[in-house]
Amino acid sequence: MPRAGLDSAGVIERAARLLDEHGSDGLNLADLAESLGVRAPSLYKHVEGMPGLRRGILLRAKADLAQALGQAAIGRSREDAIVSVSHAYRDWARAHPGQYPMTVRAPADGDAEDASVSSRLASVVFEILSGYRLQDDDAVDATRFLRSALHGFIALETSDAFALPVDLDRSFDRVVASVVTALTNW
């Protein structure tokens, strides 16, 4: 039997792809194994079962999203930054519909690595509000508002909850514009 030459990162990467292609509840070890040219039990040499696999995808997804958002924020501030990051956020979510819901989950208790990457993700959003010079609770409330509007739109959009045939791009732009206005007058 020739070896497949798998490693942990490769298994997780392929799983993340299948997750995006087949939806949040369409990921299973049999299909993943087949996609990698291997039998299901072999996956346990690289990943700690389904829970470990999901955790691996989650860490990778949060890190990847944080990177994308950080990229979009470079050299921008205030409205400019918010618009750019908002669109990067939506683009990432639409490109990764299976992984996206994982990026929203709070870090698991006692998982230091998850806590670390989660706070990195949160801080990107927090940072782009720094240009508005909000203090303490104001900053927290504003961050929550921004996250709520973005996540809400994206969650509804990716679950096809916006039924009407009216341009989604424009709707999103108006959401972002409304948020910017609200923050300006916060």
Added chain:
Amino acid sequence: MPRAGLDSAGVIERAARLLDEHGSDGLNLADLAESLGVRAPSLYKHVEGMPGLRRGILLRAKADLAQALGQAAIGRSREDAIVSVSHAYRDWARAHPGQYPMTVRAPADGDAEDASVSSRLASVVFEILSGYRLQDDDAVDATRFLRSALHGFIALETSDAFALPVDLDRSFDRVVASVVTALTNW
């Protein structure tokens, strides 16, 4: 063997309760059957398996939520209506954390009953914006903004994604206030 005297509505109601108590992926037929004093296969006399059970819970949840929101809107308009309905929405979601995600899902293709109750739910939100006299696409965009902000906040809150120990009630009030302001200037 004495009969348990179940019916479809009773099974679905109990399942909805278990769903709220044990979380979205903690619902299983074995526990449901035991909770009803019956063996798992007996459930199939009242419900078409797990898919049928979930559909039943979903229809019931959407109808119940629509009723709660309609109630909150009675005799109110504009800001008054939005604040009242927003709080009713959040209260319902927090009281039904397991069912809530179901209420967001678009109706299944070809499911007329689902389509009906879903549109009833959507129209409640749409109606409370009628006081703002928005036209066509403006009304659609505004509805999407309102839904995004509310759903986003609630989804993040119920998944513990708001980590910081800062008052959630106040944050929510400010989200609602921001939405009202945005709609006023839409």
Added chain:
DNA sequence: CCATTTAGCTAAGTACGTTAGCTGAATGGC
């Protein structure tokens, strides 16, 4: 009181994740 219907049952099948234990491919020291 009997005929019919049907709620609930047991037994068995399927699908999936998982564990145990084996085997042969890769690897490193000599």
Added chain:
DNA sequence: GCCATTCAGCTAACGTACTTAGCTAAATGG
């Protein structure tokens, strides 16, 4: 280049959950 060691991937088998088939007895109605 050879051998000992490591370990990737395998088959077999188990547990759990949903589901189907087919039986039985409780309810119902004439």
